[in-house]
Amino acid sequence: MERKYDFLVIGSGLGGLSFALKAADHGKVCLITKADMDETNTRYAQGGVAAVTYEPDSYEKHVKDTLIAGDNLCNEEVVKLVVKEAPAQIRKLIKWGTHFDKEANGKYELAKEGGHSEYRILHHKDNTGQEIQRALSVQARRHPEIDILEHHFAVDLITQHHLGKLVKRHMTDIECYGAYVLNLKTEEVIKILAKTTLLASGGAGNLYSTTTNPVVATGDGVAMVYRAKGVIENMEFIQFHPTSLYNPGESPSFLITEAMRGYGGVLRNPEGEKFMNKYDKRGSLAPRDIVARAIDNEMKIHGHDFVYLDTTHLNEKTLKEHFPNITEKCKSIGIDIARDRIPVVPAAHYVCGGVKVDVNARTWINRLYAVGEVSSTGLHGANRLASNSLIEAIVFADRAAKHAVKHVPDYDFAEHIPSWNDAGTTHPEEMVLITQNMKEVKQIMSNYVGIVRSDLRLERAAVRLEIIYRETEELYKKSKVSLRICELRNLINVGYLVIKMAQARKESRGLHFNLDYPKRIQEA
Numbered sequence: 001m002e003r004k005y006d007f008l009v010i011g012s013g014l015g016g017l018s019f020a021l022k023a024a025d026h027g028k029v030c031l032i033t034k035a036d037m038d039e040t041n042t043r044y045a046q047g048g049v050a051a052v053t054y055e056p057d058s059y060e061k062h063v064k065d066t067l068i069a070g071d072n073l074c075n076e077e078v079v080k081l082v083v084k085e086a087p088a089q090i091r092k093l094i095k096w097g098t099h100f101d102k103e104a105n106g107k108y109e110l111a112k113e114g115g116h117s118e119y120r121i122l123h124h125k126d127n128t129g130q131e132i133q134r135a136l137s138v139q140a141r142r143h144p145e146i147d148i149l150e151h152h153f154a155v156d157l158i159t160q161h162h163l164g165k166l167v168k169r170h171m172t173d174i175e176c177y178g179a180y181v182l183n184l185k186t187e188e189v190i191k192i193l194a195k196t197t198l199l200a201s202g203g204a205g206n207l208y209s210t211t212t213n214p215v216v217a218t219g220d221g222v223a224m225v226y227r228a229k230g231v232i233e234n235m236e237f238i239q240f241h242p243t244s245l246y247n248p249g250e251s252p253s254f255l256i257t258e259a260m261r262g263y264g265g266v267l268r269n270p271e272g273e274k275f276m277n278k279y280d281k282r283g284s285l286a287p288r289d290i291v292a293r294a295i296d297n298e299m300k301i302h303g304h305d306f307v308y309l310d311t312t313h314l315n316e317k318t319l320k321e322h323f324p325n326i327t328e329k330c331k332s333i334g335i336d337i338a339r340d341r342i343p344v345v346p347a348a349h350y351v352c353g354g355v356k357v358d359v360n361a362r363t364w365i366n367r368l369y370a371v372g373e374v375s376s377t378g379l380h381g382a383n384r385l386a387s388n389s390l391i392e393a394i395v396f397a398d399r400a401a402k403h404a405v406k407h408v409p410d411y412d413f414a415e416h417i418p419s420w421n422d423a424g425t426t427h428p429e430e431m432v433l434i435t436q437n438m439k440e441v442k443q444i445m446s447n448y449v450g451i452v453r454s455d456l457r458l459e460r461a462a463v464r465l466e467i468i469y470r471e472t473e474e475l476y477k478k479s480k481v482s483l484r485i486c487e488l489r490n491l492i493n494v495g496y497l498v499i500k501m502a503q504a505r506k507e508s509r510g511l512h513f514n515l516d517y518p519k520r521i522q523e524a
Contacts, residue, residue: 005195021136022397030192035214044255051089110122125322235502239349
């Protein structure tokens with residue numbers, strides 16, 4: 001089966017939906033998503049979206065905060081671009097029907113999070129991402145030029161490789177013609193050919209045993225681009241959110257938004273000590289990399305599995321009004337946030353690297369764009385500033401849409417693309433092999449490539465992952481394509497990239513901390 005579109009969008013979060021809505025005014029769009037349309041990383045973003053809204057905040061302050069958080073590894077041109085274009089994209093979100101909380105006087109109520117010098121986080125209670133997802137999903141479903149294919153999984157990008165043309169790695173003449181897509185209900189692989197393709201497939205939190213990401217976040221976009229010989233960068237910078245709810249057995253881990261610390265919550269160790277000022281003068285509002293390492297250290301020092309976030313000193317009524325979802329979630333496991341401290345633990349949260357793109361979200365594969373967490377724009381550097389991810393996604397989706405709309409008339413549909421060939425394959429008889437390999441990948445990454453690393457740990461991870469890679473590739477060749485084996489394969493590809501890039505960085509910077517190289521290179 002074959003479908004043809006002007007624009008193919010892989011992913012239904014903020015980046016994918018906002019691109020689709022803008023591109024659909026200029027051509028036919030197909031948007032595919034591997035689960036329900038609303039099951040995205042965007043939906044799980046609690047805190048909000050950062051943008052300069054009122055004085056005394058300024059573009060210069062937001063830029064400075066971003067550069068500091070990124071540990072001097074950000075692209076300053078990109079930071080300035082995103083910060084300056086953010087307000088216009090916020091207005092577009094509001095026009096599409098997104099509601100942000102307001103004060104009694106009608107002004108937007110702004111929050112403050114770790115690393116921010118001013119109150120600049122627009123939010124909707126403690127479920128901002130869910131509100132954005134709701135508004136944009138409504139708009140996309142209404143648009144007559146957008147075909148939405150839920151429960152459709154992108155297996156691989158279609159490039160010259162599928163025409164039998166050899167292309168050297170990282171050559172700039174690689175082109176993307178669309179994707180092979182698995183219909184998860186019929187198990188049929190279809191060809192979707194497109195003049196331009198946008199990757200908005202989200203992150204890879206499920207590399208780790210504990211993550212705030214939904215189960216769909218398996219690094220699919222990065223893995224597809226890697227296999228297509230595209231350019232990937234900065235994968236060593238995995239952000240662990242300092243405060244996920246400690247509730248063993250729950251997956252994904254429930255996020256306790258950083259906004260709770262911005263509102264006045266304080267981190268304490270199990271002995272009741274406020275410990276963050278030992279690590280940073282900004283205390284509980286230090287950037288995430290510092291807070292996550294501090295919590296990790298306190299847990300190791302005291303031999304505990306968690307620390308506490310204390311909000312018991314705050315006004316009960318306003319606390320629960322600001323954080324209704326967290327209130328209800330904690331209540332469901334017997335915690336009253338106005339009277340009880342909340343047990344929290346770091347969890348894999350965000351990939352700061354990804355598919356390398358330029359200022360128009362173009363990848364190093366022609367006709368292929370990437371936005372959101374799958375991309376590496378240069379905004380985040382070595383550590384993402386809180387609430388900068390949603391604004392990055394919509395700013396770069398806007399730039400991608402403008403560029404793609406301008407150039408789509410230049411492209412024709414590729415011809416002679418072969419259909420998916422699964423001759424000689426069978427359904428895997430032993431699903432336990434896939435399940436066990438998935439568990440082992442998570443254990444390897446969690447034990448050896450987590451918040452604190454070392455050369456020995458990284459080498460051990462590389463050796464063990466290589467064994468699982470060989471087993472999985474052999475199984476993949478024999479098996480009919482399925483979601484489970486593709487996700488496993490993708491996570492192995494992404495895990496390999498994280499390990500190799502971590503091994504290549506002979507310093508500690510931002511989210512990458514190596515015991516063998518505890519300082520930044522220029523400080524050594």
